[in-house]
Amino acid sequence: MADQFCSKYPYAIILLNLSFVFLVSCLLTAHFWIDRNPTSDHYKTADTETGCKGIQMLENRQEKCSYVKSHEGCKSRGYIPYLHLFYCTFSPVLGYVSLSLWLVLLFYLLADTASNYFCHSLVGLSEILKLSPTAAGISLLSLGNGAPDVFASIISFTGDGTADIGLNSVLGGAFFVSCVVVGIIGVSVGNDGARISRRGFIINVVVLLLSLVCLLLIIAVGELSLWAALSFLSIYFMYALLVFACPEAKQSENGLMHDVEAPLCCYMDNDDGDDAAGCRPNDGKKGGVVSKMLCILELPLYLPRRLTIPLVSEDKWSKPFAVSSVTLSPIALVLTWNSNSTKLRALEIGGSVGIACGILAFCTIQRSNPPRKCLLFWLSEGFIMSVTWAYVLAQELISLLVSLGIILGIDESLLGLTVLAWGNSVGDLVANVTMAQKGGPDGAQIAISGSFAGPIFNTVVGLGLSLSFSAWKTYPASYAVYVDKSVFVTIGLFMVGLIWALLMLTKRKMVVDKCLGSGLLAIYLCFLSLQIARIFGLVEILVPNL
Template sequence: MASLPYTAAACASVRADPAPGLLNYAAVHSCLLRADRRLSLPILALLLLLHFRFLAVAAGAHFSPAVSRLASRLRLSPSMAAVTLLALGNGAPDAFASAAALRGEGGLPRAGLAAILSAGAFVSAFVVGAVSLIAAPFAVPPASFTRDVFLYLVAASALFYIYLSAEIFLWQAVGLVLFYVFFVGLVFYMDLGAAGKAVSSAEPETTANGMGRAAMDLPVSVEHQKQRKASLWTVLTKQVTRVWDWPVTFLLKLTIPSTLPSEWNKFYICANICLCPLILLYSFSSFIPLDSRIVFLLPQIRFPLWSVVLLVSFCLALSHFRFEKESPETENIASTLISFVMSVFWISTMAGELLNCLAAIGVIMDLPPAILGMTVLAWGNSVGDLVADVALAKNGQPTIAIAGCFAGPMFNMLVGLGTALVMQTAGVYPKAFVLEFHVGIVVAFVFLLLSLMATLLVVTWARFRVPRFWGYCLMGLYILFTIVSIAIASSSG
C-alpha cells in the first residue's frame, strides 16, 4: 500500500496528457495496474503481440491483395506500383510525422531528420534483407532496379552534402521535392513501352501448384507417420490460432471491404458502408475535429459532425441491406480502392499503437531515452513497411516489394522531409535555414549510402538476381548500424 501515493500522482499526470493513439499505455500501467511491473509488462507484451498479429493480418490478407489487384487493373508495372501505391501507403504516415517533427521546437527538427534517415537505413538494409531471405533467389528488372537504387543514392548523397554545409536554401528544398516528381516521371516514361504488361501472380501460383503436385508424388509412408504423431499438436495449434485471430479478422472484415465476388457477404458489406466513413473521418480528425458542429436538416440546430456522418452512412447501409440481394458478378475497382485505403489506415494506426506500446515498455523498464530513440522509434516508424513488403514477398510479389523498399523511403526523404524544409526555408527567405549538426545523423547517412551502394553492386554482380546470402549481410549491416548509433547516442546524449 506504500506505493499508492506514487500511483495516484503518476495516474493524475498521465491522465492530464492526451493519449497519442487509441490507447493510453502509460495510464494502463499507472492507473489500471497501479504501476505494478509484474502485471504491466506481461499485459503490455500481450498487447504487443496482438498489434503485431493485427499488422500481419491487415497486410497479408488485405493490403497485399489490394495492391496486387490495383496494379493489375491499372496495368502498373512493379516499379510504377511501388512509386505510387506502396510509396503512398507505406510512406505517407511517416512523412507527415517527420514533417511535423521538423516544424517543431525543442530538438524536434533533429529528431525529424534522424527519424527519416533511421527509417531509410532500416528499410534499405533490414527490410530488403527480410524480403531477400523469404523470396530469394529471384530476378529483378535490370533497368528499373538500377534506376531506383541509383536515384535514391543520388538523392541521399545530395541531402548529405546539404547537411554537411549546415544550411539549406529555398531552391534546394524545392529541388528535393521536384526530384521525386522527376523520379515518378522517369518511371512512367520507362514503363510506357511496357504498358501492356500487367502485374500478375499467375506464375507464383503455378509454381506453388507445381510444388504441390510434386509433393503428392513423393513417398508418403514416413511423412504419414510424422503427421500422425503431430496431428494432435497441429489441431491444437490451429484452434489456438483461430481463437487468437478471430477478433482481429472480424474487426478487419467489418472495416475493410472484400474485393472478390466469391467473398461477398451482405452483413460485412453493410458494416463497411456504415463504418468506413467514420474511420476516414477519424483519420482526418487533426484537420477536421470530430465534434465540429454543423447544421443538418433542422435549421438553427448544430449537430456534431460524427453524428451526421454516422446517420447518413447508417441509412445507406440499411438501404443496401434491404434492396441488395445478390453479389456482384465481377470485381469492383471502387471496392478494391477502398480496401487499399482502409488497409493503409489500419497498418498506419497499428504501427503507431505498436510504437506507443514499445515506448511504454521501454519507460517501464527504465531504458535510456537514447536507446529508445535509436531502436523503438526507428523500428516502430518502419514496422508498417516491414510487414507490408514481407507480405508482398510471401504472396509472390518480391519485385514490387523490393521496389517499394527504395521508393517508400525516397518518398519520405524527398516529399515528407522536403516539404517541411520548403516551409522552413520559405519562412526565412532569402536567408538559409540552419541545420543542427550531430554525429549520429552523419553515421546514419554513411550507413544508408553504404547499404545502397553495396546492394547495387552485389545485385549487379549476381546478374540482377537477389541472392539469399545478401539478406543475411544486410541484416548484419543494420545490426552494426544500431550498435554504433546507440553507442554514439549514449555518449553524446
C-alpha cells in the same frame, strides 16, 4: 503476407486475439474499478519544454504516478494513456507484459490491414483504372507495400517532438531491407549463380544514393521550405520516368504483371479467403465444432475492421459486411478525423449518411456476387477506410514507442531505428528471401529489385510526404528540421552498404553470391553494434556542427 501467415499459423492468430481480449479486459477493469478517483491536478501543469523526461529523476512509482498525472508532456499522443496505466494502474509485471503484447498486436494489425485491406483496394483500383503494370508498380502497388512505414512516418512528423521516430524508422527499415534482406538472399542463394539485371539494379542504387545525399543536405541545413520538400518528393517522379524508359516486366503465375523494378504489393489472392460468415477456414476444415470455435476466437481483431472496410472480390464478398461497412464507415470517419468541438453535430450527420447508404446498399446489392456497377465507389471506400485504420494504428504505435522510451529510459528515436524499423520490415524479409529461394529463374531478380525499390519509395515518398506536410503547416516560413545528429552515422553506413553492393555486383558480372551477402551483413552488424554501444553509454557519437 499477413494473410499467408494467418493461413499457415492459425493458432498464432488465435493467441493474438486472446491477448487482445486480455488487454481489453485489463483496460476496462482499470477504467471502471481501479482508477475512479484521478487527482485534481491531472494534466494541468504545462511542461511542454521538458516533455516527460523528468520522470527518470524520480525513484518510486507513487511519485512517478503523480508526475504523469500532473504534467502535460506525459499525456498520451494516442487513444490509450500508456504512462498512466503503467505507473498508476498496473503492477510492473502486468505493465511490461501488457505493453509488450500490445506492441506485437499493433505491428500485426498494421501489417494485416495493409496486406488484406489496403492492398486489396489498391489492386482493384489499378485494374479498374486500367493502369499498366509499370504504372501500377510504381504508384498504387508500391504504396501498398510501404504503407506501414509511410503512415508511421507521417504520423510521427505531425506530432510534437516525434519527428526523430519517423525519420529513423524509415531510414532504419530501408537500411535493414537493403543490407540484411539482400545479405541473407546473397548467402542463401550464393551457390546458385543467380544473375540480376545490371541496368535496373544500377538505376535503383543510384536513385537511392541520390535520395540519401539530398536527405543529408536537408538535415545539415536544418530547415526546409515547402518547395525544397516538394523537390525532394519529385525524386520519385524522376525514378518513375526511368522505370518507364527501361521497363523489364515478367508475367507472374497469377496473371498480374509485376514490374521487377518496382516494389511488389504484399497482397496476393489466395483460395483461403474469408467465407460468407466472415471466418477464415482453419487447416482446410470448414465444418465441425472445433473449426467454428477457432473462427469465433479469431473475431476480436478481425471483426472491427471487417465491419467497416468493404472487400469487393468473389471469394471475400459478403452482403451483410458490405451493408455494415457503408453504414458504419461515415461514423468511424467522424470519430477518427473530426475535432471534439463539432463531433456531436458531425456524428449526427455521419450517422444519417451511413444509415441512408446502408439502406440503399441493402436494396441494390446481391447476396452472392459483388456489385458490377459503382465498383469505383466500393473500392474507394475500401481505400479510405483502410487509410483510416492504418492512420489510427500508426498513431497508436508511435505513441506506444514514445511511452516505452520514457519507461525504459531509451531515446525513442533509437526505438524507431530498431524496433519500429524491424517490425515494419519483417514482411519484406520473409517475402523477398522466399521469392529468391523458391521463385524460379527470376526469383532473385524480383527479390533484389524489391529490396532496393521498396526503400526508394519509403525514403522518398514516405519522408517526402512527411516533410511536405510539415513545411506546408509552417508556410511561408521554413520548417525547422530538428533531429538527432547521429542520423548522419545511419545514413553514412547505409550509403557504404549501397556502394558495396554496387561494386560487388558489377565486379562479379551481376552474380548474387555469398561475398555480396556477407559484406552487407557485416556492415549492418557494425551499425547495430554502434547503436548498442550507444545505448549502454560505451560510445558517444559526435558529429560536428555543420
